[in-house]
Amino acid sequence: MALIVHKYGGTSVGNAERIRNVARRIAKWSRAGHQIVVVVSAMSGETNRLIALAKEVQPNPDPRELDVVASTGEQVTIGLLAMALKELGLKAKSYTGPQVHVLTDSAFTKARIVDIDEKKIRADLAVGTVVVVAGFQGADEHGNITTLGRGGSDTSAVALAAALKADECLIYTDVDGVYTTDPRIVPEARRLNTVTFEEMLEMASLGSKVLQIRSVEFAGKYKVKLRVLSSLTDADLPLAQEANSGTLITFEEDTQMEKAVISGIAFSRDEAKITLTRVPDRPGIAYKILGAIADANIDVDMIVQNISVEGTTDFSFTVHRNEYQKAMDVLESTVKGLIGAKQIVGDPKICKVSIVGIGMRSHVGVASLMFRTLSEEGINIQMISTSEIKTSVVVEDKYMELAVRALHKAFGLEQVPA
Numbered sequence: 001m002a003l004i005v006h007k008y009g010g011t012s013v014g015n016a017e018r019i020r021n022v023a024r025r026i027a028k029w030s031r032a033g034h035q036i037v038v039v040v041s042a043m044s045g046e047t048n049r050l051i052a053l054a055k056e057v058q059p060n061p062d063p064r065e066l067d068v069v070a071s072t073g074e075q076v077t078i079g080l081l082a083m084a085l086k087e088l089g090l091k092a093k094s095y096t097g098p099q100v101h102v103l104t105d106s107a108f109t110k111a112r113i114v115d116i117d118e119k120k121i122r123a124d125l126a127v128g129t130v131v132v133v134a135g136f137q138g139a140d141e142h143g144n145i146t147t148l149g150r151g152g153s154d155t156s157a158v159a160l161a162a163a164l165k166a167d168e169c170l171i172y173t174d175v176d177g178v179y180t181t182d183p184r185i186v187p188e189a190r191r192l193n194t195v196t197f198e199e200m201l202e203m204a205s206l207g208s209k210v211l212q213i214r215s216v217e218f219a220g221k222y223k224v225k226l227r228v229l230s231s232l233t234d235a236d237l238p239l240a241q242e243a244n245s246g247t248l249i250t251f252e253e254d255t256q257m258e259k260a261v262i263s264g265i266a267f268s269r270d271e272a273k274i275t276l277t278r279v280p281d282r283p284g285i286a287y288k289i290l291g292a293i294a295d296a297n298i299d300v301d302m303i304v305q306n307i308s309v310e311g312t313t314d315f316s317f318t319v320h321r322n323e324y325q326k327a328m329d330v331l332e333s334t335v336k337g338l339i340g341a342k343q344i345v346g347d348p349k350i351c352k353v354s355i356v357g358i359g360m361r362s363h364v365g366v367a368s369l370m371f372r373t374l375s376e377e378g379i380n381i382q383m384i385s386t387s388e389i390k391t392s393v394v395v396e397d398k399y400m401e402l403a404v405r406a407l408h409k410a411f412g413l414e415q416v417p418a
């Protein structure tokens with residue numbers, strides 16, 4: 001008997017029939033003798049609808065109240081799934097995040113899980129009850145409802161698996177695993193049987209929405225066995241077959257590793273670029289610019305500054321597109337005069353495309369193949385950043401799909417590595 005956490009995303013619980021199907025799948029696992037905790041998202045489209053509704057009432061919604069509204073989608077699905085399980089003759093009980101003490105900090109709309117009290121869940125599991133928990137939500141120390149950021153149910157599931165020391169956390173979704181890139185953009189994308197934790201962390205942080213980055217961080221920290229698999233297969237698929245399907249996130253680098261130089265391509269339209277032109281090239285300038293941005297609680301991603309020829313230089317960086325206007329305002333109102341920049345030029349029409357793979361450590365020429373491929377497509381590179389296992393470029397956003405497809409082909413990602 002094992003303790004297993006299942007997580008079902010929005011599409012997987014998108015209507016009553018799908019919820020009944022999820023229940024059948026869970027019943028199969030439960031009847032095989034496993035203890036099951038299920039984390040669910042809101043029905044697909046529901047969180048978007050709730051956020052849009054909030055904005056109709058208050059264009060810039062109060063964060064505390066926005067979380068009160070946005071968290072309700074998950075409360076609907078836990079109740080419905082518990083009902084569907086009972087219909088199948090199982091013992092089941094639904095809980096909101098706060099009801100099982102998912103304690104978070106108070107950063108509304110992007111809260112972090114601090115602690116989970118798993119006693120109540122254990123007591124239910126001990127008497128054979130399937131426990132259904134709402135993803136995406138918790139409460140802070142004052143009892144305020146919080147949410148964990150978009151895609152946060154993945155993190156709820158992995159955090160619960162860590163707290164319960166579960167044998168495995170299965171992330172059921174609308175694709176049958178982690179692919180070399182988003183199969184919606186590149187139909188030839190190939191499913192990976194395994195992907196290393198480090199690669200998954202990069203892919204998630206660089207824009208692959210298949211797992212929320214914090215869920216991968218949790219899995220790494222607590223060594224949670226994590227698998228991504230399809231919720232859309234036949235619910236009666238033999239359990240042994242299902243248990244080995246999808247993509248396993250591994251912590252070892254050499255066992256059964258598919259020997260590719262790069263494992264995947266991630267992309268993101270979520271960023272915007274800001275350039276301050278002709279800033280003086282002297283100590284303290286980067287601090288004045290980025291210090292003001294940090295004081296406004298805005299995260300910065302890529303940064304580029306060159307040496308100066310005539311005592312001034314251009315200074316560029318990227319921020320999340322949601323925070324672009326705020327960053328521009330901070331720069332215009334305080335920084336520009338302070339440092340004597342000539343102009344502040346903002347460009348929200350950019351995207352970031354990244355290649356990821358631990359094979360980059362031992363292969364040279366990987367980045368140069370990336371740059372050659374983009375140049376052959378006539379795509380101008382605006383910024384570059386690298387780490388040991390990734391190379392990212394910023395390009396004009398109209399080229400995003402072209403860049404991803406061209407790179408996927410150039411690196412031969414559609415082929416199974418020898």
Ligand code: ADP
Pocket residue numbers: 008009010011012041151172173174175177178179180181182183184207208209210211264
């Ligand atoms: P869920 O609602 O189950 O959480 P998401 O929409 O959040 O599902 O994540 C699954 C989606 O992630 C897929 O439908 C796919 O379009 C997208 N995706 C992006 N990159 C990848 C990738 N590398 N592999 C698989 N899916 C990806």
Ligand code: ASP
Pocket residue numbers: 009010041042047048073135136149150151152153154
């Ligand atoms: N329902 C939330 C969202 O749409 C959380 C999730 O789906 O993981 O972002």
Ligand code: MG
Pocket residue numbers: 009151154209210211212
């Ligand atoms: Mg998701």
